Amino acid sequence: MATIALSVGLKGMEGYLVQVEVQLLPGMESVSVIDLPNAAVKESKDRVMAALYANDCQIPDKKIIVHLSPAGQKKNSPIFDLAMAIGIMKEAGDIKYPLPKDAAYLGVLSLDGCIKSVDGMLPAILAAKKEKIKILYLPKMTDFPLTEVEGMELRFVETLQEVVESFSGQLSLTSAFTLPNSPETPDEIHYDKDLKDILGHTHAKRALEIATAGGHNVLMIGPSGCGKSLLAETFPSILPPLKQESQYDVMSIYQLAGISYSNYKIPPFRNPHHSASAVSLVGGGTNPKPGEVTLAHRGVLFLDEMAEFPKRTLDMLRQPMESRKVTISRAASTVTYPADFLLIAAMNPCPCGYFRSRHYYCTCSPKQVTAYTNRVSGPVEDRMDIILKLGNVSLDRESREANEHSAEIRERVYQAREIQYKRYEREVHNAVVANEQLLRCSVLSDTQQHMLRQWAIEVQGCR
Incomplete structure (x- = not known):
């Protein structure tokens, strides 16, 4: 036997x-x-x-x-x-x-x-x-x-x-090992950047706060040097720490990928270069490995210079952004990885980067501007919940003392997310909850419904 x-x-x-x-x-x-x-x-x-x-x-x-x-x-x-x-x-x-x-x-x-x-x-x-x-x-x-x-x-x-x-009972084995940054360790989280140090962009900071609270994707459009990348790189400082279950998800993904991670309490922030291949972004290979969309699970995927990414690569994000997972089919096997990430993207308004700039002259023709913006397809743009138009900041009119610390904004975001978790009875955000559940748990008044219809009509008219 x-x-x-x-x-x-x-x-x-x-x-x-x-x-x-x-x-x-x-x-x-x-x-x-x-x-x-x-x-x-x-x-x-x-x-x-x-x-x-x-x-x-x-x-x-x-x-x-x-x-x-x-x-x-x-x-x-x-x-x-x-x-x-x-x-x-x-x-x-x-x-x-x-x-x-x-x-x-x-x-x-x-x-x-x-x-x-x-x-x-x-x-x-x-x-x-x-x-x-x-x-x-x-x-x-x-x-x-x-x-x-x-x-x-x-x-x-x-x-x-x-x-x-x-x-035989000769040896007593105990679980005596723990991770320094485990969920049980009450260590303080430190961030390298703080929104207080960014002058101006008050409306952009407010929009990023709303995006963080509701899990909304953001596309920032503005001339070169206006602060798009800086805002995105500081964005993790207003993200609340991960809950225990989310920490285990992130740990599992990074262990599978064989990548070290310093502190699993902090949501991941992935910033792939625009020359990254479709496989590295979505995942794949002979033995399918997690891609950037999975490594950003429960965190942020930042695409700087979004229009410089190949159009085919960007279009491959459509399914993960919608279903919050990615399925990779190969001859050897078919695997499914989670991909519940918040997408932050930044792009210039034109190839030279100075279209509608108040300080520099744009050298691009209308045809070039249209061709450049069309690199981001309509379906991908539709999945960007917030589109921010940014401009250059006049330093002599802004003061650092008037800015809020990231910790203050992070606390408001935490409170907003807790309200959502109680409302939906699970860890889910407004951006991804099913429409039926949203209307059932958060009934809109007639005035709010009318306002949303008007906005929808205006957006369709602009397109």
């Missing part, structure tokens, strides 16, 4: 339970891993056997079959190493004690039997909780964001021998 050890596989950010079935058969000494393993999983047999040899395990001279179930699901991570080693040792009789019930094993083995982490540990752990795993063995990690998971015991181990000793 085969020995079964549980592990967790990942398909994008979605996890699923994997049964690692091990059986010894008569025949020539060999190890076979079956049921759609990729190259990294196929190499596991050599790592596992080397680790077992280093731990003086008595493996009989038989054929070892390792079956990774469910059938038909591609396995693309070495995270199954530990489960494979436990299954082989139990089947060979090296483990005398019964394996814990409802236990799963995550981690890659080094040749000496040490257990290491791999990309995507956090989403795998959250998936294990969803699958009602009671005990989870995983490697010790200094940057691990969780100290405990409700309903699941975390057992941190460094070596294969520690796992075996825990089965």
